[in-house]
Amino acid sequence: MNIRITLAILLSIFGMMLLIIIxxxxxxTYRHYQLSTEQIIIDQARNDLLSxxxxxxxxxAQIALIVSSxxxxxxxxxxxxxxxxxxxxxxxxxSDVGNAKLQELGAAIGRDVAPLSLYADxxxxxxxxxxTDAILAQSSTALDRIDLAKQRxxxxxxxxxxxxxxxxxxxxxxHMIRSYIVTVNDALQLDxxxxxxxxxxxxxxxxxxxxxIEDRSRALQVSDRVYxxxxxxxxxxxxxxxxxxxxxxxxxxxxxxxxxxxxLAGGRGVGAAKLVWIAAGDEAVGLINGIxxxxxxxxxxxxxxxxxxxxxxxKSLIGLSVGVLLIFxxxxxxxxxxxxxxxxxxxxxxxxxxxxxxxxxGREKFWLQDIRTIFDALRVFRVTAGRRERLTREQLLxxxxxxxxxxxxxxxxxxxxxxxxxxxxPPGDVxxxxxxxxxxxxxxxxxxxxxxxALSEGRVGLLQVDVAGHGAAAGLVSVAAxxxxxxxxxxxxxxxxxxxxxxxxxxxxxxxxxYFTLVAVQFDTNDGCGRMVQAGHPHPVxxxxxxxxxxxxxxxxxxxxxxxxxxxxxxxxxxxxxxLFVFSDGIYENSNENREIYxxxxxxxxxxENVACSTEELLHKVRGTLDAWSGVANLSDDVSLVVAERx
Amino acid sequence: MKFSQERRGTVLLLEIGEARxxxxxxxxxxxxxxxxxxxxxxxxxxxxxxxxxMDSSALGALIGAIKKMGPLGxxxxxxxxxxxxxxxxxxxxxxxxxxxxxxxxxxxxxEE
Numbered sequence: 001m002n003i004r005i006t007l008a009i010l011l012s013i014f015g016m017m018l019l020i021i022i023x024x025x026x027x028x029t030y031r032h033y034q035l036s037t038e039q040i041i042i043d044q045a046r047n048d049l050l051s052x053x054x055x056x057x058x059x060x061a062q063i064a065l066i067v068s069s070x071x072x073x074x075x076x077x078x079x080x081x082x083x084x085x086x087x088x089x090x091x092x093x094x095s096d097v098g099n100a101k102l103q104e105l106g107a108a109i110g111r112d113v114a115p116l117s118l119y120a121d122x123x124x125x126x127x128x129x130x131x132t133d134a135i136l137a138q139s140s141t142a143l144d145r146i147d148l149a150k151q152r153x154x155x156x157x158x159x160x161x162x163x164x165x166x167x168x169x170x171x172x173x174x175h176m177i178r179s180y181i182v183t184v185n186d187a188l189q190l191d192x193x194x195x196x197x198x199x200x201x202x203x204x205x206x207x208x209x210x211x212x213i214e215d216r217s218r219a220l221q222v223s224d225r226v227y228x229x230x231x232x233x234x235x236x237x238x239x240x241x242x243x244x245x246x247x248x249x250x251x252x253x254x255x256x257x258x259x260x261x262x263x264l265a266g267g268r269g270v271g272a273a274k275l276v277w278i279a280a281g282d283e284a285v286g287l288i289n290g291i292x293x294x295x296x297x298x299x300x301x302x303x304x305x306x307x308x309x310x311x312x313x314x315k316s317l318i319g320l321s322v323g324v325l326l327i328f329x330x331x332x333x334x335x336x337x338x339x340x341x342x343x344x345x346x347x348x349x350x351x352x353x354x355x356x357x358x359x360x361x362g363r364e365k366f367w368l369q370d371i372r373t374i375f376d377a378l379r380v381f382r383v384t385a386g387r388r389e390r391l392t393r394e395q396l397l398x399x400x401x402x403x404x405x406x407x408x409x410x411x412x413x414x415x416x417x418x419x420x421x422x423x424x425x426p427p428g429d430v431x432x433x434x435x436x437x438x439x440x441x442x443x444x445x446x447x448x449x450x451x452x453x454a455l456s457e458g459r460v461g462l463l464q465v466d467v468a469g470h471g472a473a474a475g476l477v478s479v480a481a482x483x484x485x486x487x488x489x490x491x492x493x494x495x496x497x498x499x500x501x502x503x504x505x506x507x508x509x510x511x512x513x514x515y516f517t518l519v520a521v522q523f524d525t526n527d528g529c530g531r532m533v534q535a536g537h538p539h540p541v542x543x544x545x546x547x548x549x550x551x552x553x554x555x556x557x558x559x560x561x562x563x564x565x566x567x568x569x570x571x572x573x574x575x576x577x578x579x580l581f582v583f584s585d586g587i588y589e590n591s592n593e594n595r596e597i598y599x600x601x602x603x604x605x606x607x608x609e610n611v612a613c614s615t616e617e618l619l620h621k622v623r624g625t626l627d628a629w630s631g632v633a634n635l636s637d638d639v640s641l642v643v644a645e646r647x
Numbered sequence: 648m649k650f651s652q653e654r655r656g657t658v659l660l661l662e663i664g665e666a667r668x669x670x671x672x673x674x675x676x677x678x679x680x681x682x683x684x685x686x687x688x689x690x691x692x693x694x695x696x697x698x699x700x701m702d703s704s705a706l707g708a709l710i711g712a713i714k715k716m717g718p719l720g721x722x723x724x725x726x727x728x729x730x731x732x733x734x735x736x737x738x739x740x741x742x743x744x745x746x747x748x749x750x751x752x753x754x755x756x757x758e759e
Contacts, residue, residue: 468703469670515710517703517738536738555737561710562743589702589730595667597700597730636670637702 004340011332018328022321029317033310038097040303042164043174045093047296048086049109049157050178054292055083056150057182057189058285060143064196065278066127067139080120080146087153088113101163105156112149119145143193154182174299177238177291184245185288188253192281195257199264199274238294245287248280256280342371349378358386413444413472420475423482424450429647430460432525432576436615438622438641440586445475447516448584448638449482453490455522461489462521462644466537466584468514470638481516481559484509489520498522499569502533506559506567515560519582523574523644530574533567535559538585541604545577547611551604552580579615580644581607586637587622590630598629615643648675658757659683660750662694668705668731676705680712680722689720690757694750696726701734713743721745725753 059079087109094106119142126138166172256277263273349361360382366372427436435452447467455461465481467474488505492498502520509515517536524530532540536558542550552572557565574580588603606625610618622641649664661679668676683691693709695701713722725747727735735746747753 466703468707469673511714514707538737555739557739557742558710561738565742585703589700591700599730600733 003343007335007340011335015328018324022317022324025317026314026321029310029314033307033314034098036303036307036310038099039167039171040300040307041093041097042102042160043171043296043299043303045090045097045106046157046160046178047292047299048090048093049153049160050182050292052083052086052090052109053150053153053157053182054185054288055079055086056146056153057185059083060146060150061189061192061196061281063123063139063142063146064193067136068196068199080116080123084113084116084120087116099163102160105159105163109153109156112152115145116149157182170302171299173235174295174302177242177295180242181288181292181295184249185285188249188281188284188288191257195260195277235298238291238298241287241291241294245284245291248284248287253277253280253284338367338371342366342368342375346374346378349375349382353378353381353385356385356389358382358389410444416472416475417441417444417446420445420449420479423479425452430454431458432647433460433523434615434645434647435462436619436643436645438619438639440623440626440635440639442470442586442635442638443475445472445478446470446638446640447474447478448586448640449478450582450640450642451482451486452642452644453486455490455492457494458524458526459494460523460525460644461486461492462519462523462580462582462642463489464519464537464582464584464640464642465516466518466586466638466640467516474514477514477516480513481518485518485520489522492522497569498531498533499567502535502559502567503565506535506557506565507563509560509563511560511563513560515558517558517585521580521582521644523646525646528573528575528646529571530580531569531571533569535567536561538583538588538600540583541581541607542572542574543579543581543607543611544573545575549604549608549611574644574646576646578646581641582644583641584638586635586639587626587641589637590626590635590639592629615645619643648672648679650679655754656758658690658692658754659688660692660694660754662696662750663698666697666699668695668698668701668708670702670704673702673704673708677708677711680708681715684712684715684720689716691716691721692723692725692747692750692753692757694725694753695731696728696749698727698731699729701731703734706734706738706740709740709744721757723747723753723757725750 062079091106091110091113094102094109097103097106123138123142126134129135161175166175256273257280260270260273260277263269345364352358364375366375424437424439425435427434429435430452431454433452437450439446439448439450441448447470448465450462450464452460452462463482463485465478465485467478467481484505488501489498492501498520502518505518515536517538519532519534519537519540521530521532521540532552534540534553534556536556539551539553539555542552544550550572553570554568556567572580583603588598588600590598592598606621607618610621613621619641626635626639651662651664653660653662661683663676665672680691680693709722709724716722723745724735724740726749727746735741735744740746745753745756747756
């Protein structure tokens with residue numbers, strides 16, 4: 001799971017929700033638009049249905065009039081056809097509507113169209129024939145059929161109302177006015193029908209008096225008032241027309257009918273009164289048609305306005321949705337381009353840093369301040385890491401160089417140490433003297449060295465040198481001191497003084513070089529004696545065959561301190577079984593862990609205690625003693641011991 | 648290396664505060680003495696009464712200093728005992744340095 005996937009999931013969910021909300025809103029708005037469009041069609045259908053009903057009512061009266069005044073009255077040849085036409089239009093309009101119930105009602109209306117047309121054909125044919133009896137018979141049947149058809153249409157009208165309902169106040173007003181028209185027209189046409197029949201028969205089936213007509217007129221007036229108040233809420237102009245109709249019925253139609261009744265009662269002027277009455281009835285029909293047209297115009301205009309506002313709402317919603325989706329897409333783009341993508345880059349740079357890839361990257365421009373800051377910090381990290389890496393590399397290189405130099409030095413030192421060691425003879429016999437040695441340098445190169453060699457005429461030379469300090473410089477001086485001392489001893493004639501040879505060595509020793517201490521011994525195996533010069537070196541110890549121990553010499557200046565120094569020559573006996581111990585100060589100047597010196601006294605004491613030991617055993621003990629005191633491995637100075645034993 | 652110094656007229660008294668003079672502090676001793684000599688001190692008393700061990704490296708530093716001093720100056724050693732005195736005797740340093748039992752004795756002698 002990474003940031004990109006998480007954001008993708010979250011934003012996808014968000015986007016989906018957004019789309020769902022937009023879809024719901026759009027479909028609701030679209031449904032509203034569809035409904036408003038349907039409302040227009042339904043309103044047309046209702047208007048057509050109203051026309052059909054009113055037409056049928058009118059046709060009934062018309063047929064009655066034709067029959068009553070056969071041939072004398074105005075004959076309309078398209079009655080019933082208009083109603084059938086209106087019903088067909090209603091049926092077609094309803095079949096286009098999405099509502100199944102309305103479609104069914106439309107189909108029911110449609111089924112009545114063909115029979116009605118058929119009656120119309122039959123009636124027209126009969127009326128055209130002029131046969132009064134046939135007309136009478138046919139009209140009676142037609143009136144009944146029309147009545148049935150009318151009743152069915154009224155029921156369907158009721159069913160449509162139940163199905164569609166009153167969507168708002170205006171539509172309610174429209175419905176009420178249409179109901180009013182149907183009722184008024186029904187009353188009017190029924191009145192005309194009945195009156196026609198009465199005229200036809202010459203007798204009044206319903207005796208009507210002027211008084212009755214006036215009562216009816218008043219009743220109409222009262223019921224009108226109730227309607228008017230309601231309709232005022234809807235449209236004042238239509239109210240004006242409705243009250244026009246109402247007053248026409250009260251002031252013109254009913255008085256005309258009263259006049260006709262009076263004429264009939266008086267038996268005079270019936271024809272003229274009848275014409276006035278028919279004309280008044282026709283005018284009332286015209287007024288009713290006018291009201292119907294006005295209401296239809298009004299409702300169509302209103303529904304068109306509703307539809308227009310639904311279209312506007314739909315357009316606004318589409319515009320808004322497109323805007324929201326665009327902003328959402330822009331947000332996605334910004335998040336991807338300016339946040340997620342830089343984060344991914346950051347991750348890669350960090351991984352590179354972790355993996356030690358420190359090559360510089362191109363400088364990129366970032367839009368967001370925070371991202372810029374982080375990238376700057378990363379750049380600083382990279383530069384710092386690069387610098388650190390370079391330093392480490394240089395250090396490693398330097399270290400390798402140092403190691404190499406050290407290795408070379410070490411190898412040089414080892415080579416030099418080999419040379420130095422080669423100078424020192426192995427233990428062994430020279431003439432009748434056995435030499436045993438113990439040598440432990442503190443470093444690779446030692447400041448200590450020793451040598452023994454045969455001289456002429458039974459003489460044997462021994463020298464031991466200790467150059468102050470140790471390491472390379474002391475080692476080199478030691479080699480020089482060794483060579484110088486060896487030459488001095490070798491050049492010494494049998495009758496020559498050893499002290500003079502050493503004095504000469506001292507005099508010629510380069511004052512720039514470190515001083516050194518020296519013990520030079522010359523054994524004379526023929527005479528059983530020895531002589532020695534001590535130049536700042538520890539006192540040699542003579543161990544006689546009888547076990548007595550003597551510390552030889554009185555000290556002396558080291559070589560290289562004073563060019564004109566004099567040296568003392570010490571003679572000593574050296575017979576079979578005698579041993580001479582020559583050693584450097586390292587053997588007794590070692591410190592133990594309490595920084596306590598071993599001391600010369602202790603060493604001589606040690607020798608005295610081990611007089612009975614063989615030389616080999618003694619050397620072994622020396623090592624043990626050194627180890628016990630400070631550890632041979634921890635020597636701070638070179639240790640050398642040469643034991644010369646006369647045999 | 649610990650030490651203290653005191654001037655008595657033309658004499659510089661240096662008292663070594665170390666128990667051991669050896670390879671590890673011999674270069675410091677050499678620098679101290681050579682430095683004073685180069686500064687123009689030609690009469691120096693080195694009090695060794697606190698020193699109980701001296702090796703050949705330290706002795707080398709003393710010899711280096713006396714060589715630097717030349718024949719006209721004096722580098723006197725005072726208060727040497729035990730192994731230090733032993734070393735000085737072994738190497739006959741009495742021929743190179745004036746040796747005194749104490750700093751006071753050395754000062755008295757030098758101030759004469």
